[in-house]
Amino acid sequence: MSLIPIRSGSPLGGEAERSDAARNRELLLKAARELIEECGADGLTMDRLAGRAGVGKGTVFRRFGSRAGLMMTLLSDSEAAFQGRFMFGPPPLGPGAPPLDRLVAFGAERIAYVLEFGELARAADASAYNRYDVPAAVLWHRHIEMLLQAAGVTADPWLMAMSLSSTLDPERLLYAVRVHHVAPERLAESWRELVTRVVSCPGGVPRPDGVSQPDEG
Amino acid sequence: MSLIPIRSGSPLGGEAERSDAARNRELLLKAARELIEECGADGLTMDRLAGRAGVGKGTVFRRFGSRAGLMMTLLSDSEAAFQGRFMFGPPPLGPGAPPLDRLVAFGAERIAYVLEFGELARAADASAYNRYDVPAAVLWHRHIEMLLQAAGVTADPWLMAMSLSSTLDPERLLYAVRVHHVAPERLAESWRELVTRVVSCPGGVPRPDGVSQPDEG
C-alpha cells in the first residue's frame, strides 16, 4: 500500500509481526481514531489511548515509537496517496508537466493536505531534531529539489528546496489560517508567486561585491 | 536599552517592581547563565534553575512566564542590538541601502545570530502556537514585509514575508548546520539567491482577481 513506508507499525525492521502485536496495533489505531473523533488530535494523550485500547502504555510506544510516530501512522494512507499522486499521477502534479507547474501543484496539494488534517498533520511533525529526517519529509525535499533542477535552477538545490519546504510547514500554515484568518487560496497563490519567482528568475548576480543590480521602485 | 522590549523581566505591565522581585530576577538570570555555561541551554531545566538560584519554582514562572520567555530574556540584549542595527544602523543592513541589499544583509545577520546562540536561540522559539506573535518575531516580519514593498514586490507581502521568515527559522538553520554539516556561508549565499530572485523577478502572471490585502488580526 504505502509506496514509501512512512511507518508500518512495527518498530523498525520490516519482519513478521506476532499475532498479538498485530491485534494490538489494530486496537490502538481504532482507539486513536475514536479518540481524535471525540477530543481532537490535541486531546489524544498516550495514556488515554492506552487506556481506551485496553493495553499498557509501553505497548503504545513499542508500536509507534512516539506520539508523532502514531500520528504519522494515522496519516500514512493519505500520505501514501499523496506521494503516489505527485510521483506517478497525472499532470500537472505528476510527471509530464513543466517543472514549475508541478511545483505549483505540489504546494497547492500540500497546503490542502495540511489544512484538511490540521492538528493531526501538525502533531505528526515530530518535535525532535530528526523532524526533517523522517522518510516522508526527505521524499518531499528530494522531489522539490529535483523539480528545481529540472527547471534549471542552478543555485544550491538542496538548500533552496529546504527554504521552499519551510514555507509549507504545517505549523506556519495553520498559524496563518487559524490565527490570522488567511484564506487558503491566498496561501496557494503566495506559494505560486514564490516558486514562480524562484524558478523563472535568471538568478542573482555572481556576487562580486555587496551591491546588487538595479531594482524597480 | 531594549528598543522593542522583548521581555523586560516583569510579567507584563512595565510598572514598578518590588525590590525582592528585582533581586530574584537578577539571581535567576545569573544562575541561568551559569547553568547554560555548565550544561548548555538544553541542560537548563526550570527546577534546576530554581534550585540554583535558591528560589521557588513558582517564582521562575512568575518572572519569565515560560522556558521560552526566559531564553528570550537571556537573549534580549543581543536581540535589541540586532534590532538597532537593522532599523537605525549603517547600510547595507540599516536604512540607506537598496531594499534588496538590506534584505540580503538582514538574512546574513540573522543566520549568524542564530548560529552564534545555537540552542539558546532555538529554545527561545516558544513551542506554542503564539511563537510567531512574540514582539521580536512580529518586528522581523514587518521589517521584511516593508523591504519587500520598498523593493516593489507587489504580491501579498505579508505572506511572502512569512515564507522568507520561515527560511530563517532557528530549528531549520541549526538542523542544516548541525546534522547536514552545511557551511554557514552556504546558508547566507542561499538566502541571497532566494531573496534576489523573489525581489528582482517580474513575478508570476497577475491573478484574475487581484484581492490581496495584507493585514493582521
Place this chain on the structure above:
DNA sequence: ATGCTAAACGGACTGCGGTCCGCATATTAT
C-alpha cells in the same frame, strides 16, 4: 511603630511524553 493590602513567594501538585524491566506468551525446534 503599626496595620493594611497588594504583590511576590515557594513548593506540592498535575499531566504529559517517554523509559525500564520483570513477567507472559506466541512461535519454533525437537
Place this chain on the structure above:
DNA sequence: ATAATATGCGGACCGCAGTCCGTTTAGCAT
C-alpha cells in the same frame, strides 16, 4: 507434547513544563 527463546506486554517510574494556593513580605499610609 514439550522445551527453549525471542518477542511482546504492562504499568510503575522518571524528568519535565507549567499551575495552584496558602503563606509571607515589601511598601505605604497613618
